Amino acid sequence: MVEAFISGLLQVFTIPAFPLMLIGIAVGFAVGILPGLGGPVALALMLPFVFDMKPVEAFAFLLGMISVTATTGDITSVLFGVPGEGTSAATIVDGHPMTKNGEAGRALGAALMSSLVGAVFGAFVLAAAIPIVRPLVLAFGSPEFFALALLGLTFVAALSGENKLKGAVSGGLGLMLAMVGLDPQSGVQRYTFGQLSLWEGLGLVPVTAGLFAIPEIVEMWVKRTSIAEKAPGQLSGVWQGCKDTFIHWGVTLRCSMIGTFIGIVPGLGGAVAQWLAYAHAVQSASDKSRFGHGDVRGVLGPGAANNSKEGGAIIPTIAFGVPGSVSMAILLGAFLIQGLVPGPSMLTTHLSLTFSFVWLIVLSNVITVGVCFLVLKHLVKITYVRGALVIPAILLMVFLGSYADSNSLAAVVVTLLFGFIGLLMVYLDWPRPPLILGLVLGTLIEKNLFISYTRYEFSFLLRPMVVAIFLVGLAIILAPTIRRVVLQRSGSKEGGIVAGRG
Amino acid sequence: MPKTSISGLLCTITIALVVLAACASAAPTPTPAKPVATTGPAVAPAPAPTVLAVATPVPKLAATPAAAAKPALPAIDEKAVADFYRGKTVKIIVGTSAGGGYDTYSRLIARFIGKFIPGNPNMIVENMPGGGTLVATNFVYKAAPKDGTVIINFSGGLVNQQLVGAQGVEFDAPKFQYLGVPSVDQPLLVVTKASGIAKLDDTIGPNGKQLVIGGTAPGSPQVALPVAVREVLGAKIKMVTGYDGTTQIRLAMEQGEVDGYVNNWTSLRSANRAELDSGKWLILARFTEEPIKDLPNLPGILTFAKNDEQRQLLRFGTISPNQFGRLYAVGPDVPKDRAMALSAAFAKTMADKEFLAEAEKAKLDISALGGDQIGKLIVEYLAMPAAIKTKLQQMPQ
Numbered sequence: 070m071v072e073a074f075i076s077g078l079l080q081v082f083t084i085p086a087f088p089l090m091l092i093g094i095a096v097g098f099a100v101g102i103l104p105g106l107g108g109p110v111a112l113a114l115m116l117p118f119v120f121d122m123k124p125v126e127a128f129a130f131l132l133g134m135i136s137v138t139a140t141t142g143d144i145t146s147v148l149f150g151v152p153g154e155g156t157s158a159a160t161i162v163d164g165h166p167m168t169k170n171g172e173a174g175r176a177l178g179a180a181l182m183s184s185l186v187g188a189v190f191g192a193f194v195l196a197a198a199i200p201i202v203r204p205l206v207l208a209f210g211s212p213e214f215f216a217l218a219l220l221g222l223t224f225v226a227a228l229s230g231e232n233k234l235k236g237a238v239s240g241g242l243g244l245m246l247a248m249v250g251l252d253p254q255s256g257v258q259r260y261t262f263g264q265l266s267l268w269e270g271l272g273l274v275p276v277t278a279g280l281f282a283i284p285e286i287v288e289m290w291v292k293r294t295s296i297a298e299k300a301p302g303q304l305s306g307v308w309q310g311c312k313d314t315f316i317h318w319g320v321t322l323r324c325s326m327i328g329t330f331i332g333i334v335p336g337l338g339g340a341v342a343q344w345l346a347y348a349h350a351v352q353s354a355s356d357k358s359r360f361g362h363g364d365v366r367g368v369l370g371p372g373a374a375n376n377s378k379e380g381g382a383i384i385p386t387i388a389f390g391v392p393g394s395v396s397m398a399i400l401l402g403a404f405l406i407q408g409l410v411p412g413p414s415m416l417t418t419h420l421s422l423t424f425s426f427v428w429l430i431v432l433s434n435v436i437t438v439g440v441c442f443l444v445l446k447h448l449v450k451i452t453y454v455r456g457a458l459v460i461p462a463i464l465l466m467v468f469l470g471s472y473a474d475s476n477s478l479a480a481v482v483v484t485l486l487f488g489f490i491g492l493l494m495v496y497l498d499w500p501r502p503p504l505i506l507g508l509v510l511g512t513l514i515e516k517n518l519f520i521s522y523t524r525y526e527f528s529f530l531l532r533p534m535v536v537a538i539f540l541v542g543l544a545i546i547l548a549p550t551i552r553r554v555v556l557q558r559s560g561s562k563e564g565g566i567v568a569g570r571g
Numbered sequence: 572m573p574k575t576s577i578s579g580l581l582c583t584i585t586i587a588l589v590v591l592a593a594c595a596s597a598a599p600t601p602t603p604a605k606p607v608a609t610t611g612p613a614v615a616p617a618p619a620p621t622v623l624a625v626a627t628p629v630p631k632l633a634a635t636p637a638a639a640a641k642p643a644l645p646a647i648d649e650k651a652v653a654d655f656y657r658g659k660t661v662k663i664i665v666g667t668s669a670g671g672g673y674d675t676y677s678r679l680i681a682r683f684i685g686k687f688i689p690g691n692p693n694m695i696v697e698n699m700p701g702g703g704t705l706v707a708t709n710f711v712y713k714a715a716p717k718d719g720t721v722i723i724n725f726s727g728g729l730v731n732q733q734l735v736g737a738q739g740v741e742f743d744a745p746k747f748q749y750l751g752v753p754s755v756d757q758p759l760l761v762v763t764k765a766s767g768i769a770k771l772d773d774t775i776g777p778n779g780k781q782l783v784i785g786g787t788a789p790g791s792p793q794v795a796l797p798v799a800v801r802e803v804l805g806a807k808i809k810m811v812t813g814y815d816g817t818t819q820i821r822l823a824m825e826q827g828e829v830d831g832y833v834n835n836w837t838s839l840r841s842a843n844r845a846e847l848d849s850g851k852w853l854i855l856a857r858f859t860e861e862p863i864k865d866l867p868n869l870p871g872i873l874t875f876a877k878n879d880e881q882r883q884l885l886r887f888g889t890i891s892p893n894q895f896g897r898l899y900a901v902g903p904d905v906p907k908d909r910a911m912a913l914s915a916a917f918a919k920t921m922a923d924k925e926f927l928a929e930a931e932k933a934k935l936d937i938s939a940l941g942g943d944q945i946g947k948l949i950v951e952y953l954a955m956p957a958a959i960k961t962k963l964q965q966m967p968q
Contacts, residue, residue, distance in 0.1 A: 113674060113678075523810075
């Protein structure tokens with residue numbers, strides 16, 4: 070096992086594996102920054118090159134690309150409020166306000182450093198989990214996914230800010246919007262208004278871009294400012310952002326764990342990881358007032374989760390051939406091309422190759438973050454350019470990104486529509502993240518509920534793991550109430566003692 | 572005020588440009604440039620991909636000696652076709668998203684077919700996912716350019732959708748001009764040993780044991796074939812649909828959540844060899860007319876039919892459609908000589924040694940059928956006896 074660990078590392082430093090990794094990083098960099106060109110599309114395009122490569126080289130190239138897109142997607146989210154990847158949307162919520170406060174450097178530093186920490190964490194979980202991978206993944210069937218998705222819904226409260234009722238309604242609206250499209254069980258059309266383009270449902274990228282980016286643009290236009298409205302303060306540097314990652318190491322580490330876990334359990338998907346991480350960052354903070362207005366922890370959480378989930382997602386991909394994320398689904402194609410069969414052999418005969426994956430993720434993230442730091446200063450300068458010059462470029466990014474998501478004009482219409490809805494929600498002070506969470510979780514909940522019921526009828530609710538997850542959910546919901554009751558009781562006790570003395 | 576008007580003007584122009592650009596032509600999904608194919612077995616160093624510029628088409632591969640000896644194309648004006656295609660770009664529109672089976676086949680074909688089309692146009696591949704390839708198919712039938720520069724790659728399952736009069740079908744399958752199929756599906760009914768079912772007969776009849784089969788979306792072969800077995804033969808099959816894909820169903824089989832599923836022999840052969848060899852998985856039946864070479868003792872589904880009507884229903888419902896699972900076609904109004912040239916080029920690609928070698932490397936099965944044959948099969952399928960058609964239409968999805 071140890072020799073495989075070391076041999077994996079040495080394999081990465083061979084020619085042509087190492088240069089290929091660098092090329093993969095370069096491609097992934099470009100792809101991640103350009104919204105609309107998603108990681109999965111780039112992967113699919115690069116697959117044909119992999120035919121002629123040896124396994125380590127092929128995966129050096131592909132993994133170099135995947136690791137990077139998760140990191141660079143955060144850059145446009147923070148700077149422009151436009152999600153560079155579908156999985157970078159949660160970084161917008163606090164990252165972009167930080168930019169507006171003149172703290173773009175800090176936000177980017179935090180995003181990058183937390184991405185690195187998350188990636189390394191995910192990679193080492195991958196290494197450590199190898200012995201227990203198969204029983205771990207097998208433990209989660211459709212009923213367990215249903216329970217997990219429901220658990221995810223409890224996080225809506227954390228995303229709601231001060232007004233819990235509005236947050237709940239917003240989440241409910243998201244759930245409803247998830248129903249748009251073809252019913253996955255019987256093919257019935259729901260709310261498609263006769264539009265073929267809506268059969269697959271509302272795309273996550275168009276909705277997020279519309280909901281978050283367009284209100285920002287409008288606000289910039291109306292106020293006639295640049296992206297950053299305030300001058301940079303003392304604590305605004307990139308270095309401060311990096312330090313923040315370690316100052317708030319609890320958030321970073323826990324969100325890395327969340328991301329890895331969601332990556333490991335195939336079926337939850339990458340979009341969920343970032344929002345749950347963000348929600349957890351909010352929940353676990355004692356002072357929640359700055360979230361949504363530029364709290365650095367709101368950047369650390371999703372930044373870490375995004376990258377750690379890729380490491381986690383490799384686990385079921387290798388062990389079962391069940392992709393833990395969309396990128397992994399395409400990576401599976403690479404497996405087949407290389408003649409590797411995912412399964413026990415990857416953990417025994419090809420163990421050193423598996424370990425080389427671990428090292429590839431770590432190395433490519435380190436290199437990416439290093440390169441990013443070099444160009445960051447120049448990127449930050451963009452946030453001080455006059456709005457009139459920047460707005461057209463951002464608008465172009467938004468619409469191109471939405472269009473490229475599914476190659477259809479309908480996505481652009483969706484973006485416009487949700488742009489209006491986003492504006493309304495901002496003016497009326499309704500929280501937007503719960504809507505996205507509901508949208509993302511809705512399909513998961515419905516699909517798994519249906520499969521569970523069809524297969525097991527109601528007995529699926531009595532499975533031990535399901536019960537355990539429900540109890541955790543219950544605990545999360547009741548925790549604030551319990552805390553309040555306990556505090557009141559201890560408060561009244563003290564009051565009584567004081568009163569007794571006094 | 573000057574500031575607002577400049578900003579507003581810029582924004583308006585940008586939005587207008589975006590809308591115009593989107594309407595004019597869909598942004599093609601670029602395939603990266605591949606250097607000229609090296610001949611001989613020398614291990615070529617991995618080509619450095621060009622930076623993803625917009626619309627980098629696949630450059631024409633240098634004509635190999637084999638290609639130069641092209642047989643004369645029957646009765647078409649080759650020069651006119653060549654004049655048309657010279658310098659143009661032909662796109663293959665794939666009805667699914669990037670990275671899946673359809674997409675992989677199309678990208679491989681795109682790399683080789685260019686050299687066999689008179690005029691050697693550039694080939695690119697574009698994805699237009701939605702509705703199980705329905706969105707792309709409707710688009711090519713109605714709205715795409717009709718000059719022969721657009722090829723559609725779609726699922727034969729849509730032909731069945733047209734048969735049962737499903738909503739959203741806006742095309743007439745026989746009117747497409749078919750180039751062919753690269754491979755013929757050979758679906759198999761696979762179950763786990765743990766399910767306790769060793770033969771399909773165990774599930775049929777009054778004492779039949781229940782078999783839980785996992786499926787993806789209604790209308791897909793994963794669902795349609797087991798449903799047909801249930802409705803026609805009376806097998807006790809319980810369908811659990813809604814899984815995202817066959818890999819998820821496989822995981823559910825490992826967990827014991829479902830007992831089995833339907834999948835292609837080529838996929839099973841490459842991805843699940845271990846389970847089949849060890850006996851962990853059993854194959855109950857094949858949905859083909861002829862026996863499969865590697866599985867000589869496997870019963871065909873028709874052997875379970877008790878009468879002629881059942882045989883017909885199974886033949887039309889579960890076997891015929893497998894031959895046109897992965898269709899390549901051009902729209903009905905494309906000039907005949909160009910359609911025929913494309914069809915001939917498709918056939919030559921399927922026979923090309925380099926293409927076959929690459930397909931072998933990518934584990935893609937090639938067992939091609941030509942455009943004319945496919946056209947005939949589809950017409951035959953849609954012209955099935957009325958009684959059979961009614962029964963198939965009434966089958967629950």
